[in-house]
Amino acid sequence: MRFAVISFPGSNCDNDLYYAIKDGIRENCDMVSSEDTNLNMYDVILLPGGFSFGDYLRSGAIASLSPIMKSIKEAANNGKIIIGICNGFQILTESHLLPGSLIKNNNMQFVSNWEKLSVSNNQTIFTNEYKKNEQINIPVAHGEGHYYCDQDTLASLKDNHQIVFTYNNNPNGSISDIAGIVNKEGNVLGMMPHPERAVEDILGSKDGLKLFKSILNHNVRS
């Protein structure tokens, strides 16, 4: 599989993500600028964490207007695999590739901690290596990580099993403890915690590695 990590001005987790793919699961990976427009050669597109465009306006709002976003939307509609982590999740909601939005943490503070997550849905492209309700340790680092959506959207997320990860000790006020969701079709994942920072024991956990390994079980040609 060919992976692309999209680098936006202000991304700061792009190298970590590149490392997780190259060294963690030993797959082909390129760094692609958000100013580029062609993603045809890639099977998996990764939007990293960081502070794209300084988080001005709202986190992810300006990045969602980048030249690369047209190709990302096309790729998503064609069923390619897309993952947005932290700022990447914010960019995906701002681009309406995922429902809802990320707003300021309830305590109005930046939170940087290890969090216990539950894998609420292990039947996805991203979680098939985990057990159902497996407890995993993944770090968070965000100021605008409170996932918010209206009640109809929440009901539809639940009905369609789109809630993939939940927090055991909600650090930001997210509705229904949501830490990560997929789109209805199941090919786009957004999550606030950082699996790419948990890919080897020396980092404190390698619970994030199974997320990237899960993708390899998906037949891209099917």
Ligand SMILES: NC(=O)CC[C@H](N)C(=O)O
């Ligand atoms: N680590 C990150 O991606 C930070 C996300 C975002 N800029 C926030 O603080 O909410």
